[in-house]
Each structure stands twice: as structure tokens, then as C-alpha cells.
Amino acid sequence: MARKTKDMSIRRMLIISFVVIAFTLMSLLTGLWIYTEITRTNREKDMVIETTLAKQKDKLKERVENVLALIRTMRIECDEQPVELIQESILQWLASLRFEYGGYYFVNKPDGTALVFDGERVDGQMNILDMKDPNGKRLFDIEIEAYLSDNGRFMTYLFKRINTDNPEPKISYMKGFRDWNWIIGAGNYVEDYSAEIDRMNSELRQNLRSKILRIGGVFIFFSILLVLFAHFGANLINNQIRKLNKYLKLLLNNSEEATKENYLVKEFNTFADTFSSLISGKNQAEMELAEALKKAEQSANLKTAFVNNISHEVRTPLNAIVGFSNLLFENDLDPEKKKQYIEIINESADHLLNMLNEILYISKHESSDGILLTLSEFALPDLLMDVRNLFDPQCLLKGINIISIENPESTENMLVTDRGKLLQIMNSLVSNAIKFTHTGRIKIGFEMSSQACLFFVDDSGIGIPEEEHEKIFDRFYQVDHSLQKNYRGVGLGLNITRKLVEMLGGKIWVKSKPGEGSTFYFTIPLKDLPDIEN
Numbered sequence: 001m002a003r004k005t006k007d008m009s010i011r012r013m014l015i016i017s018f019v020v021i022a023f024t025l026m027s028l029l030t031g032l033w034i035y036t037e038i039t040r041t042n043r044e045k046d047m048v049i050e051t052t053l054a055k056q057k058d059k060l061k062e063r064v065e066n067v068l069a070l071i072r073t074m075r076i077e078c079d080e081q082p083v084e085l086i087q088e089s090i091l092q093w094l095a096s097l098r099f100e101y102g103g104y105y106f107v108n109k110p111d112g113t114a115l116v117f118d119g120e121r122v123d124g125q126m127n128i129l130d131m132k133d134p135n136g137k138r139l140f141d142i143e144i145e146a147y148l149s150d151n152g153r154f155m156t157y158l159f160k161r162i163n164t165d166n167p168e169p170k171i172s173y174m175k176g177f178r179d180w181n182w183i184i185g186a187g188n189y190v191e192d193y194s195a196e197i198d199r200m201n202s203e204l205r206q207n208l209r210s211k212i213l214r215i216g217g218v219f220i221f222f223s224i225l226l227v228l229f230a231h232f233g234a235n236l237i238n239n240q241i242r243k244l245n246k247y248l249k250l251l252l253n254n255s256e257e258a259t260k261e262n263y264l265v266k267e268f269n270t271f272a273d274t275f276s277s278l279i280s281g282k283n284q285a286e287m288e289l290a291e292a293l294k295k296a297e298q299s300a301n302l303k304t305a306f307v308n309n310i311s312h313e314v315r316t317p318l319n320a321i322v323g324f325s326n327l328l329f330e331n332d333l334d335p336e337k338k339k340q341y342i343e344i345i346n347e348s349a350d351h352l353l354n355m356l357n358e359i360l361y362i363s364k365h366e367s368s369d370g371i372l373l374t375l376s377e378f379a380l381p382d383l384l385m386d387v388r389n390l391f392d393p394q395c396l397l398k399g400i401n402i403i404s405i406e407n408p409e410s411t412e413n414m415l416v417t418d419r420g421k422l423l424q425i426m427n428s429l430v431s432n433a434i435k436f437t438h439t440g441r442i443k444i445g446f447e448m449s450s451q452a453c454l455f456f457v458d459d460s461g462i463g464i465p466e467e468e469h470e471k472i473f474d475r476f477y478q479v480d481h482s483l484q485k486n487y488r489g490v491g492l493g494l495n496i497t498r499k500l501v502e503m504l505g506g507k508i509w510v511k512s513k514p515g516e517g518s519t520f521y522f523t524i525p526l527k528d529l530p531d532i533e534n
């Protein structure tokens with residue numbers, strides 16, 4: 001079974017990939033940050049015990065030093081008092097003092113006599129050396145060391161609390177005061193620090209918690225920023241793709257609105273250019289194909305039209321020729337009739353010849369792409385005279401005049417073009433003018449301007465309705481004159497004439513009103529004879 005593929009918009013895809021990558025990176029960074037904070041806190045926790053102990057040691061030392069300083073001061077301040085009194089009051093005072101973590105002072109003599117022991121004044125009642133407790137003895141050894149040197153000593157040992165029998169870890173500091181033969185010490189219990197250590201540890205934990213919370217806050221803040229940024233980025237790219245898509249669609253539809261924009265993504269620009277050149281190539285090919293198709297259709301149409309229009313047109317004069325030439329064989333034909341029949345045969349043959357010439361010309365023009373022009377420079381009055389000479393007899397027969405309008409003062413009457421084709425154009429227009437004019441005159445002439453020579457063939461004939469002015473130049477088109485008279489013709493003359501004018505680089509048009517005659521105008525652009533290469 002074919003697996004169904006889910007399609008996803010590029011915008012969604014971009015957002016998802018960006019968010020996934022960014023979240024992974026951020027999670028890694030945040031994890032690393034939290035890990036560093038936890039290790040730091042653990043390190044600090046380990047140090048808490050050490051620093052607390054060090055702090056307590058400092059305090060114990062300070063207490064002993066303070067007592068020594070006080071003794072020295074009292075000795076000076078109370079020098080009139082007996083020394084035993086001062087000593088006693090100091091010992092009493094020290095025995096009464098208690099400080100943090102079960103702390104109290106003790107005073108011994110170097111011979112082991114205890115003066116203050118377990119926070120009590122014990123003069124002469126006990127000797128440390130008599131004690132069985134090995135810690136007490138070890139302590140005394142250190143006391144002697146401290147007494148003998150000028151510096152104090154610390155000692156960590158197990159010692160029972162006042163009023164208890166359980167030995168517990170204790171730290172003491174002791175220093176000798178040799179003037180009075182005293183060793184003064186202060187100590188307290190390490191167990192009691194653990195509350196302090198716990199407090200500091202929980203402070204550290206609290207700190208870590210709030211730091212993690214803050215890191216979480218930063219993570220959330222950056223996550224929101226990232227999502228917004230991903231949206232913004234994806235929208236930007238999406239818009240670019242949409243614009244590109246619209247442009248490509250317009251290009252495909254050959255719309256004039258297709259304008260290429262400058263896309264942010266470089267590859268989009270390259271893609272748009274490649275697509276555009278592809279489309280223009282395709283359009284060019286399509287245009288060429290359409291042109292070829294049009295030509296093929298025209299040629300096919302021409303053939304169909306030939307069969308439809310011409311077969312009838314050809315048959316009429318041919319029937320006349322065959323019919324009237326048979327009649328010529330009749331023996332008792334009077335000369336007048338005979339002349340009339342011959343005229344009809346002649347006229348029909350002329351018509352047939354004209355028609356065949358026109359059809360042959362059109363077919364030749366269809367099949368060959370370029371017809372070569374034979375350029376020459378010649379005088380226009382001579383050309384007009386040739387036209388007049390050709391049509392004078394016909395006009396004479398119809399009782400109309402053919403006049404050529406020339407400006408005798410104008411010296412600009414030379415033209416460079418294909419004379420034969422120009423004559424063909426004039427002949428075709430004049431022959432139409434004669435055909436459609438029954439009384440009056442036909443004027444032919446030209447006017448020179450700086451750009452072109454404007455020719456005209458003006459008649460006083462039946463005229464052409466306005467709506468037919470364009471159509472008469474189409475192939476096989478004839479104005480319906482059936483109400484007035486049936487004019488001979490195929491409707492190809494003006495089409496050929498227009499082709500010839502265009503071939504010479506000009507334009508042709510007509511001005512006419514029914515009953516008021518017609519004027520056909522056409523232009524031939526002025527040009528110089530090309531240089532003939534040796």
C-alpha cells in the first residue's frame with residue numbers, strides 16, 4: 001500500500017526546524033549552566049565545614065588572647081591590690097563564663113594543678129596528671145608545649161561535656177601566661193557547629209534553587225524570543241516564496257504584470273531569472289508555432305476558398321467562352337452578332353486571365369517568405385503617364401476621363417523603389433476605379449513630403465460605406481453591390497495591393513462615401529539607392 005505523505009508548508013517546516021535546533025542548543029547551554037552551578041554549590045558545601053572550623057578556631061584564639069590582654073591590663077590598673085586577689089577574681093570570673101557551642105574556659109598550672117576545670121573553680125582539689133582519660137593527658141602535653149613556647153596551640157580531642165559522661169569531639173586553644181604560671185585555654189564542641197553548617201548548607205541550597213529558577217526564567221525568555229524570531233524569519237522567507245510563486249505564475253500566464261523583484265535569498269533571484277528565460281524561450285517557440293500554424297491555416301483557407309469561390313468564378317467566363325465560340329460556328333450568323341460574340345469571348349478570356357494571375361500571385365506570396373525588390377530611381381510623372389496610356393482606351397470606351405495631377409513647379413518628382421511593383425499597385429487601384437465609376441473622372445497623382453511620397457487614386461464612382469473601409473482589404477471580400485449591378489471580380493485585388501504596398505514599406509487606406517466616389521491613398525517611404533559594391 002502506498003504510504004501517504006503528509007505535505008507541510010515551508011513556513012511550518014522552517015519554524016519547526018529552527019525551533020528544534022534552537023531549543024536543543026539552548027537546552028544544552030542551560031543544562032551546562034545548571035550543572036556548573038550545582039558543582040559550584042557542592043564545592044562550597046564541602047568548604048562550609050572547613051571554613052566553619054577555621055572561623056571557630058579563630059574565635060577561640062581571640063577569646064584566649066582577650067583574657068591574656070585583660071590580665072595584663074588588670075595587673076597594671078590594679079597594682080595596689082594583692083596579686084592573689086586579682087588572680088582569684090579572674091579565675092572566678094573565667095569559671096563563670098560560658099560561650100557558644102558549649103564553650104568554656106579552663107586554667108591549669110604546668111605542674112598539672114587544675115585551677116578552672118569543667119567550668120568550675122577547683123583550686124588545689126585536682127591534678128590533671130592524675131586523670132585516667134588519655135585525651136585529658138594528651139591535652140595536657142599540648143598545654144605544656146604551648147606554655148613553653150610563646151605561641152598558643154590548638155587541639156582536637158574527645159572530651160565529655162559539663163555534667164555529662166559522653167566524650168564528644170572538641171577543639172581547644174591554649175596559651176601560657178608564664179608570669180603567673182598559668183595555662184589558659186578555651187574550647188567548644190564540634191558537634192554544635194553542625195547546626196551552623198546545616199544552616200549555611202541550606203542557605204547554599206536556597207541560593208542554588210533561586211539561581212536555577214533565574215536560569216529557567218532566562219531560558220523561557222529566550223525561548224519566547226526564539227519562537228518569535230522563528231516566526232518572523234519563516235514569515236519573511238514565506239513571503240519571498242509567495243512573491244516568487246506569484247511572479248512565476250504571472251510569467252506562465254504571459255501577464256504584463258509579471259515584474260521581477262529583488263529577493264533577499266540569492267538563489268531565489270537566480271531561480272526567477274532561469275525560469276524567466278525558460279518561459280521566454282517557450283513563448284518564442286509558441287509564437288513561432290502559432291505563426292506557422294496561422295500560415296498553414298491561411299494556406300489551407302486559401303485552398304478551400306479557391307475551391308469555393310473560384311470554381312464558380314472560373315466556370316462563368318469559361319462557359320461564356322465555350323458557349324459563344326460554339327455559336328461562332330453557325331453559318332447564318334450576321335457580322336454584327338459575330339462581333340458581339342467575339343467581344344464577349346475576349347472579355348471573358350481577359351477576366352479569366354486576370355483572375356488566374358491574382359490567384360497565382362497570392363499563392364506565390366504565401367509560399368515564399370521574402371520576395372526580392374528591384375530598386376531603381378525613376379521619374380514619377382513618367383510612371384503616371386504609363387498608367388494613363390494603359391487605361392486611356394478603357395476610359396474612352398466608358399466615357400470617363402483619367403487625369404494625372406502633377407505640380408509642374410515641383411522638382412522633387414524622382415523616387416527610389418521597385419517601379420514594377422509600384423506600377424502594379426497603381427494599375428490595380430485605377431482598374432478598380434474604372435470598374436466602379438460610370439460617369440465623371442478619375443484623378444491620379446502624388447505629393448512629396450520629407451519622409452514619404454503619398455499617392456492617390458480618386459474616382460467619382462459608387463463609393464464604399466464607412467464600415468467596409470477596412471474589410472475591403474481582406475481576402476475575397478467584396479462589398480455587396482447586387483442591388484445596383486453585378487461587378488465582376490474575386491475580391492483579391494486590394495488584398496494583393498495592400499501586400500505590395502507593405503512590401504515597399506508603406507501603408508494604404510481609403511476615404512469614401514457611397515455615391516460620392518472613393519479616394520485610395522498609399523505611401524511609399526523615401527530612400528536612397530543602395531551603394532553598389534564593386
Ligand code: ADP
Nearest residue numbers: 432433436463472478479489490491492493494
Ligand atoms: P474585386 O475588385 O476583384 O472584387 P478587390 O479586392 O479589388 O476585388 O476589391 C474588393 C471590393 O472593394 C470590391 O468588390 C468593391 O466592392 C470594393 N471596391 C474596390 N475599389 C473600389 C472603388 N474604387 N469604388 C468602389 N468600390 C470599390
